Amino acid sequence: MKSTWFFIRKELLESWRNYHLLIIMIVFVIFGIEGPLMAKLTPDILKMASGSGFSIKMPDPTSIDSWQQYYKNMTQIGIYVLVVIFSGTVSGEVSQGTLVNLVTKGLPRYSVIVAKYIVTYLQWCLAIITSFLISWGYTAYYFPDNKTPNIWLGLWPLLIFGLMFVAITILGSTLSTNNYGGFLISVIVFIGLTLLNLFKDSKRYNPIALVTDNMSLVKGTEKISHIMPAIWITIFSALVIFYLSILLLRRKKL
Amino acid sequence: MNNADIITNNLPLFIPLILLEVGLDVAALIHIFRHKNYRMGNRILWVLLTLFLNPLGAILYFIIGRETY
Amino acid sequence: MAILELHDVKKNFGDKQVLKGLTFEVPEGSIFGFVGENSAGKTTTMKMILGLETIDSGQILIDGKRVHYGNSLINRMVGYLPDVPKYYGYMTPKEYLTLCGQLTGISKNDLSDRIEKMLKIVDLPINKHRIHGFSRGMKQRLGIAQALLNHPKLLICDEPTSALDPIGRSEFLNLLTSLKGETTIVFSTHILTDVERISDYVGILHDGVLKANDSLDNLKTQYAKSQIIFEFISEDTAEKAAQILGKNSHNNQKQVILNYTGDYQIIAETVLNTLLQSHLIPISMNRQKTNLEDIFMEVTA
Numbered sequence: 001m002k003s004t005w006f007f008i009r010k011e012l013l014e015s016w017r018n019y020h021l022l023i024i025m026i027v028f029v030i031f032g033i034e035g036p037l038m039a040k041l042t043p044d045i046l047k048m049a050s051g052s053g054f055s056i057k058m059p060d061p062t063s064i065d066s067w068q069q070y071y072k073n074m075t076q077i078g079i080y081v082l083v084v085i086f087s088g089t090v091s092g093e094v095s096q097g098t099l100v101n102l103v104t105k106g107l108p109r110y111s112v113i114v115a116k117y118i119v120t121y122l123q124w125c126l127a128i129i130t131s132f133l134i135s136w137g138y139t140a141y142y143f144p145d146n147k148t149p150n151i152w153l154g155l156w157p158l159l160i161f162g163l164m165f166v167a168i169t170i171l172g173s174t175l176s177t178n179n180y181g182g183f184l185i186s187v188i189v190f191i192g193l194t195l196l197n198l199f200k201d202s203k204r205y206n207p208i209a210l211v212t213d214n215m216s217l218v219k220g221t222e223k224i225s226h227i228m229p230a231i232w233i234t235i236f237s238a239l240v241i242f243y244l245s246i247l248l249l250r251r252k253k254l
Numbered sequence: 255m256n257n258a259d260i261i262t263n264n265l266p267l268f269i270p271l272i273l274l275e276v277g278l279d280v281a282a283l284i285h286i287f288r289h290k291n292y293r294m295g296n297r298i299l300w301v302l303l304t305l306f307l308n309p310l311g312a313i314l315y316f317i318i319g320r321e322t323y
Numbered sequence: 324m325a326i327l328e329l330h331d332v333k334k335n336f337g338d339k340q341v342l343k344g345l346t347f348e349v350p351e352g353s354i355f356g357f358v359g360e361n362s363a364g365k366t367t368t369m370k371m372i373l374g375l376e377t378i379d380s381g382q383i384l385i386d387g388k389r390v391h392y393g394n395s396l397i398n399r400m401v402g403y404l405p406d407v408p409k410y411y412g413y414m415t416p417k418e419y420l421t422l423c424g425q426l427t428g429i430s431k432n433d434l435s436d437r438i439e440k441m442l443k444i445v446d447l448p449i450n451k452h453r454i455h456g457f458s459r460g461m462k463q464r465l466g467i468a469q470a471l472l473n474h475p476k477l478l479i480c481d482e483p484t485s486a487l488d489p490i491g492r493s494e495f496l497n498l499l500t501s502l503k504g505e506t507t508i509v510f511s512t513h514i515l516t517d518v519e520r521i522s523d524y525v526g527i528l529h530d531g532v533l534k535a536n537d538s539l540d541n542l543k544t545q546y547a548k549s550q551i552i553f554e555f556i557s558e559d560t561a562e563k564a565a566q567i568l569g570k571n572s573h574n575n576q577k578q579v580i581l582n583y584t585g586d587y588q589i590i591a592e593t594v595l596n597t598l599l600q601s602h603l604i605p606i607s608m609n610r611q612k613t614n615l616e617d618i619f620m621e622v623t624a
Contacts, residue, residue: 006425022316040267097405100409103398104373109393
């Protein structure tokens, strides 16, 4: 367990010195500002586009528009940013041979996966939560309505989905020999889950519900109990995929 | 209502956004000019992307353009 | 006592058997030169010793403890220097060595002193420069520092000199020699002069087994080919001399090569007398010593 801790510190240093933490934070902070900004600007932009001759009746933007934009960013581009940055985390080390030395020094192979998983997930959580708080602050300031009563209820399914998706990213990276392969595997899984959602019956069980139903949860039109099966399946899948990555690295030639 | 109004009406939103993007661009440009080799692309490409594709250019540079070691 | 033992170790890659029952021991405190052609299986053997490669059958013991694939605890007694070590370029040497030291279980109090001492030994500066700016030679020296960091009982070097220039090579060999007594060294190479220069024992890997395994002196006596080579002023004289010296000799252009057994002093005296009587004066005369290359050629032939 001590080795895992030392490797976690190495991963943190790596993320800091390779600008990964900086990039992911900046991108997500921009997302946090963008949500309320887009909600605020959309009527103005439409007004300008339509010209002065007509005056269209535009409903005033509400906190719903603001949060909608936030979750759209988090669950689409946000996911891809995560994959792009971290899809080379295992494959890069294996192809460069940097692990050989450390393994012969006594680093257990499972420590590599455990540490990378924890550090990646923590960075992503930090980014998401920072972005969430920024969005929250602006939304409360510009749109002080009560149309979004359960703001936290939208966030935590997203965080649980991250548990599984970080595991998929790590597994993809362990499976492939370069970071494009890892990127492709993760994206295919994400698209596959989205397609699976076309079957109405599977919706309650599909992990993708955790990143598609956020607004209904926030507005209060859907209860969390509705997607509870999907939440449990996500947590279980996360554990299985995580364990698979450990098994895979154990067999991998370094 | 014109462009300038839109910005002045929403200063609390625009100021941090602009600061972030300018900061990111400056950081990327400094990094680009202090390094000779890139994982892909060349110096001119990355400078142009950083300047004209905001903020994606700088982000792309840090993720896939910067030489990793 | 043997620090490293291999018993009937076999290894297949697909249907190709690379190691066909490799057996040898390395005595504690010695320098063992592991020689063989490219792709003879030297690197595979070393990776198996380090637990980086599965062992198909047979067993490997380090200090009496059996090595298993992926088991890293025995590794803490072993130092490993790959031919081209790979590092995290964003770290300083000190940070990298700290990570290595932590993983190998050196206590926090000793680690900092130990690192500074190692960096001094390999002549790397202690500053904030990161590894990605290092030259190949500097990386190799850092490699030695990391390999020796944990006072290994056994040091494994895989073709350590192949990436170095002549001066770097010479310095490196001196460093290895200076470690004698502190640690046991196994190093693979195809540069035979390196082996001849520093190793006590030589193992020649050929065709999946160890064809020869002995001290260098013993090998030399065992495979000794005693020869004297005379050179004459012309091919004519060389031919005459060869005729006079009989069937143990043959001429090759201006040279005459004489095979002999027994004491050099006595043989040389009689031969020289014979030549003098026929007024055949050689312009040079050399006693040929067996070198590792001859032995290698003979063993692998």
